[in-house]
Amino acid sequence: MPLWDEVCLEVATRHPEVEFSKYHIDALAARFVTAPDSLDVVVASNLFGDILSDLGAALAGSLGIAPSANIDPTRTHPSMFEPVHGSAPDIAGKGIANPFGAIWAGAMMLEHLGCRQEAALVLDALDWASGRPETRTPDLGGGGTTATVAEAIAARIRSSYHS
Secondary structure: OHHHHHHHHHHHHHOOOOOOOOOOHHHHHHHHHHOHHHOOOOOOOHHHHHHHHHHHHHHHOOHHHOEEEEOOOOOOOOOEEEEOOOOOOOOOOOOOOOOHHHHHHHHHHHHHOOOHHHHHHHHHHHHHHHOOHHHOOHHHOOOOOHHHHHHHHHHHHHHHHOO
């Protein structure tokens, strides 16, 4: 991946005000586990970024909670927002998929579009839901289903919006 390394170094050189550190993927994966608070932003190729985002989500409790975004900062092309996790065929149709990552990705999209108040309402509802077993799916030790958790979060957003 020499091209990736060259481009990252070129961009870092143009922005000396931004701290830049280069890691081999195995060392960075270890740092995710042993010192996650030492990391702020990680820029990685698609392959390594996919691995690290899954690792980070798993360390936080579940692949189902992490959002992701592929953002075009120039806003020339559309940006994409989605949960980190994949299709999860092992739990398909069981009603236990965690909707947090998809909902959080929606909040990130709202923020990107300039709807900061609405994004904050969504994040507040996720925070609220994460604190209650009935509004968490089994991967987070809860008893909710995908539908009941999503419905509870939507109800919280509606009630917060109208108050």
